[in-house]
Amino acid sequence: MGKKIYKLLSILLIIFITINQVSIVTTMAESSTETINSFLDIEINRNEVAPGEQFYLRVTGNPDQLDEMTIEKSDDLIEGEIKEVSNRERLYVYHSEHSGRYDLTARVAGLRSNTVSIVIKDLENRLSTFSNDMNISETTETYKFKTEEKMNIYNSDIGISATHPSLMSRNTQTLTGYVQGGAGDILEVNGELVVRVPRASIGSIASISVTAADNSPLMPLAFYQEGIDVVFPFTFDYEGLEEAAHFYTFSIMFEVATFHSHGVEPDNPYNVSLSYAGRTVDTEFSILPITLSKPIFSKLYYGSRENDGQGSFGNLQIDGQEVTNNNKFILTINYDGSQKDGVVVTDVLPKGTTLAPNPSTWNATGGTNTISGGVRIAEVINPGEAGNSFNYVTEEFVNKVSFNRDTNTLVVDFGNLSEDQAYIIEYALEVTDVDLFNEGRQEDGFSRNQASMTYNNQIINQTYRLRIPESNLPAISLRKSVDKNVINLNENELIYTLHVSKFSGTINQLVIEDELEEGMYFVEFLSDIPSYIDTDVNNKNIRFSANKEITGPLNFTLSFKVNVENYIVGDQITNFATLVSEEGRLNTSIVNTKKIDGRIKVIKTDDSSRRLEGARFAILNSEGEVIQTGTTGKNGTFLSEPLPIGKYQIHEIKAPEGYQVDTSSRDVFINENSIEKTTLTIENILVTGGVILTKIDSESGEVLKGAVFELQDQAGETLQTELITGSDGKIKLEGLAPGEYQLVETQSPTGYEKDSTPIKFTIEREKKTAVELKKENQLIPGVVVLTKVDAQNEKPLQGAVFELQDQAGETLQTELITGSDGKIKLERLGPGEYQLVETQAPVGYELDKTPRLFEIDKEKVTSVTLTKKNSKLVNSELNEDSMNKNLPKTGEVFVRQVLFIALGSLLVLISLRYIKKNTKFFG
Numbered sequence: 001m002g003k004k005i006y007k008l009l010s011i012l013l014i015i016f017i018t019i020n021q022v023s024i025v026t027t028m029a030e031s032s033t034e035t036i037n038s039f040l041d042i043e044i045n046r047n048e049v050a051p052g053e054q055f056y057l058r059v060t061g062n063p064d065q066l067d068e069m070t071i072e073k074s075d076d077l078i079e080g081e082i083k084e085v086s087n088r089e090r091l092y093v094y095h096s097e098h099s100g101r102y103d104l105t106a107r108v109a110g111l112r113s114n115t116v117s118i119v120i121k122d123l124e125n126r127l128s129t130f131s132n133d134m135n136i137s138e139t140t141e142t143y144k145f146k147t148e149e150k151m152n153i154y155n156s157d158i159g160i161s162a163t164h165p166s167l168m169s170r171n172t173q174t175l176t177g178y179v180q181g182g183a184g185d186i187l188e189v190n191g192e193l194v195v196r197v198p199r200a201s202i203g204s205i206a207s208i209s210v211t212a213a214d215n216s217p218l219m220p221l222a223f224y225q226e227g228i229d230v231v232f233p234f235t236f237d238y239e240g241l242e243e244a245a246h247f248y249t250f251s252i253m254f255e256v257a258t259f260h261s262h263g264v265e266p267d268n269p270y271n272v273s274l275s276y277a278g279r280t281v282d283t284e285f286s287i288l289p290i291t292l293s294k295p296i297f298s299k300l301y302y303g304s305r306e307n308d309g310q311g312s313f314g315n316l317q318i319d320g321q322e323v324t325n326n327n328k329f330i331l332t333i334n335y336d337g338s339q340k341d342g343v344v345v346t347d348v349l350p351k352g353t354t355l356a357p358n359p360s361t362w363n364a365t366g367g368t369n370t371i372s373g374g375v376r377i378a379e380v381i382n383p384g385e386a387g388n389s390f391n392y393v394t395e396e397f398v399n400k401v402s403f404n405r406d407t408n409t410l411v412v413d414f415g416n417l418s419e420d421q422a423y424i425i426e427y428a429l430e431v432t433d434v435d436l437f438n439e440g441r442q443e444d445g446f447s448r449n450q451a452s453m454t455y456n457n458q459i460i461n462q463t464y465r466l467r468i469p470e471s472n473l474p475a476i477s478l479r480k481s482v483d484k485n486v487i488n489l490n491e492n493e494l495i496y497t498l499h500v501s502k503f504s505g506t507i508n509q510l511v512i513e514d515e516l517e518e519g520m521y522f523v524e525f526l527s528d529i530p531s532y533i534d535t536d537v538n539n540k541n542i543r544f545s546a547n548k549e550i551t552g553p554l555n556f557t558l559s560f561k562v563n564v565e566n567y568i569v570g571d572q573i574t575n576f577a578t579l580v581s582e583e584g585r586l587n588t589s590i591v592n593t594k595k596i597d598g599r600i601k602v603i604k605t606d607d608s609s610r611r612l613e614g615a616r617f618a619i620l621n622s623e624g625e626v627i628q629t630g631t632t633g634k635n636g637t638f639l640s641e642p643l644p645i646g647k648y649q650i651h652e653i654k655a656p657e658g659y660q661v662d663t664s665s666r667d668v669f670i671n672e673n674s675i676e677k678t679t680l681t682i683e684n685i686l687v688t689g690g691v692i693l694t695k696i697d698s699e700s701g702e703v704l705k706g707a708v709f710e711l712q713d714q715a716g717e718t719l720q721t722e723l724i725t726g727s728d729g730k731i732k733l734e735g736l737a738p739g740e741y742q743l744v745e746t747q748s749p750t751g752y753e754k755d756s757t758p759i760k761f762t763i764e765r766e767k768k769t770a771v772e773l774k775k776e777n778q779l780i781p782g783v784v785v786l787t788k789v790d791a792q793n794e795k796p797l798q799g800a801v802f803e804l805q806d807q808a809g810e811t812l813q814t815e816l817i818t819g820s821d822g823k824i825k826l827e828r829l830g831p832g833e834y835q836l837v838e839t840q841a842p843v844g845y846e847l848d849k850t851p852r853l854f855e856i857d858k859e860k861v862t863s864v865t866l867t868k869k870n871s872k873l874v875n876s877e878l879n880e881d882s883m884n885k886n887l888p889k890t891g892e893v894f895v896r897q898v899l900f901i902a903l904g905s906l907l908v909l910i911s912l913r914y915i916k917k918n919t920k921f922f923g
Helices: 002-037 063-068 123-133 434-439 880-886 893-922
Strands: 040-044 055-061 070-072 078-086 089-095 100-108 111-120 157-162 166-168 172-181 193-198 209-212 218-220 224-226 229-236 246-255 270-276 279-288 297-302 304-308 311-315 328-333 340-348 353-355 376-381 389-392 401-404 409-417 423-431 447-455 458-467 476-482 493-502 510-515 521-525 533-538 541-546 554-563 572-575 578-581 584-587 591-595 600-605 616-620 626-631 637-639 646-654 665-670 678-683 689-697 708-713 718-724 730-736 739-747 759-763 771-777 782-790 801-806 811-817 823-829 832-840 852-856 864-870
Touching (some): 040 100, 040 111, 055 111, 063 100, 157 279, 209 218, 297 447, 328 340, 328 447, 409 423, 476 584, 600 646, 626 646, 646 678, 665 678, 689 759, 718 730, 730 739, 782 832, 782 852, 811 832, 823 832, 852 864
Parallel strands (some): 166 279, 311 458, 600 678, 782 864
Antiparallel strands (some): 040 055, 055 089, 078 304, 193 270, 209 246, 224 229, 297 328, 304 311, 328 423, 340 409, 340 447, 353 423, 376 423, 401 409, 476 493, 493 554, 510 578, 572 591, 578 584, 616 626, 616 646, 782 823, 801 832, 832 852
């Protein structure tokens, strides 16, 4: 019994232990799953950067966690682009203008990641630390900063870094390098300092800019391509080197090459090397491809950006530079490649901003001039595809772009677009009034840049959020503007305005100096100058100074007028001012005004380039209003008054005497590039005349076709040939200039005599009716020849008498007798049908009254030939055969008669003799 209980307890114990182990495994599995799902890790690609230099934070974790995650960091760290590498990995870009050590930690729903640190240190401190420690971290594959260990034989040092270890295609990369040493370290025998950059990493060669510090003995030479690299050589002003070691820095800026997703991949990373005195250091950077798309309309911001739960927003910079690289927008139009009618883009800028006059250029060919105060437009080839390209066509839109400064509204009218027309609009913002900008912020703390595109009675809206971070506000700013970016030939005055903004704090001393350029002189101060600012003019130096402390926030303007009549057309009038305060010197951006010639010159000529007096023209503006009229003088020209920038049309409203009015219009564009008057040559067409010649029969008046003429001038010079009368007997000539002419017959109509006598006529000025002429032709008379022949032997028969009758049998001529040749010839017969009727046969022949019909055809010039046969008379007892045998031949009658008489006489004599003999015998 005890054994049975023991066995039972043992079995229960085994079951308990098994269940317990299964529970432990299940718990561990659940714990493991929870740990995997809650994984969150961050790493940083740099341990140390310079102020303004970017660094990357890589975050890996669960996709849901990444969507809800926030980064704990100092406000001094400005967040830029966020790139989603995969659904479990994101890349954040940061930079800061402030030195110090900063920690970053990712947090989501109570879960914290590890903490990483970044040290931001100015370049000199970094280089000093580098020289002492020779230890710079290389923690990622996308960025390196290397330098070789210093060789004992040299005291000089070199280094180079890329501002952007990774950047998007088309963005600007800056390579910053240095050499450290003194006159005893940097020697001519060491040769040139050389930087090599892969050509495949550089976009446009034209975008390259190489600079060294002002007054530095380090001097850049001309760069060139060698193999697969672009080589940037530097030399030194060896006499300018100081004995003590100094840092000599340089920068190389360029737009990186363009790569597109699903296209050619960038060959990342691109290695950049710096070599000097037998040593080489290098750095590298990577280029991210652009994701291609084909939207109907989009608004893209190229500037400092951050992301929040609502998406991307822009941090406006208070730039003040001559070329604005920040705060830039690109609007894309018709990338989807469909036909659109009535395309108009409207963009409303935030309050407190305006168009920057000279935004940095996109990667486009063509002229880079701006219109409407800072707008460029480029045509896009193959939009949204790899291998697309851009070409500036801004000048074509001079009359289609407007910017209303009162409403801060930019309007671009594209009209109707075909499937193969796509464009971008390019501009940048300039902050003019921070307080006004902030007043326009909505509840979420952002102002809006609102754009829309209307087409086919539809509308697409695009809005982008903007703010000005406190960290971007200087203590004081100074901006300069001019009332006209373009002045015309007849304009001689400009108004300059200085915009002063004290954002915070108090300044005890404030002075603004404005040095006028040679060629301009001061006219007067305007009334906007506040009482706490004193003014002074000393020659060309204009000076404003505060007579009390200036405490922010405070905004005020200072305006003055200058005369610029000494400038000529094509000159660029420039000016800037300098603010001098306890905080240092601050230059404004340079403002430019270009002097143009806005006149239009019209030259009026005929088709032989002879200038014509008396043509009157009207000039219409873009609204169709007549703003000027004028008439060409003896030299055939009309010169307008100077016209403002815009589109105009030239209409001829009266032609010179004897010429037709040209009803077509000519478009003329006056723009920033009109540095000489716009000249048009307009040809006038004479009011020409015409002539109509009718060819007729001189007797009947019937029209005659087929007559050939040539047109000659008054001197007999041939102008036109082969002019042939048609079925209506007419020749019609048009477009004859006023003058004397003649028509000469070169070939008559068939059946008519040619008359080469010139037919003279005159084309009179401004007479629009044709001259009508008639030319008669004499008919060539018809001829008929009738031959009368013997029916048997066809011998001609003389003495046959005929009469000529018309077709109706009416007698026209009588007693027409065949001659010895058997012929009758009749001449000067008019066209028609006739008949010859025999009225008396030749002797010995039968009369044949059968009419012999014939026709005289005027289309034929040959004679009509007829033959009429007659038969001889026949005796009643003789048949035809005996007659043929016994009848004498022609010419034998007389001989036979002589013989008959002789024979008869002989018989009479014989008879008489016989009678005589018998009388004697009987008698």
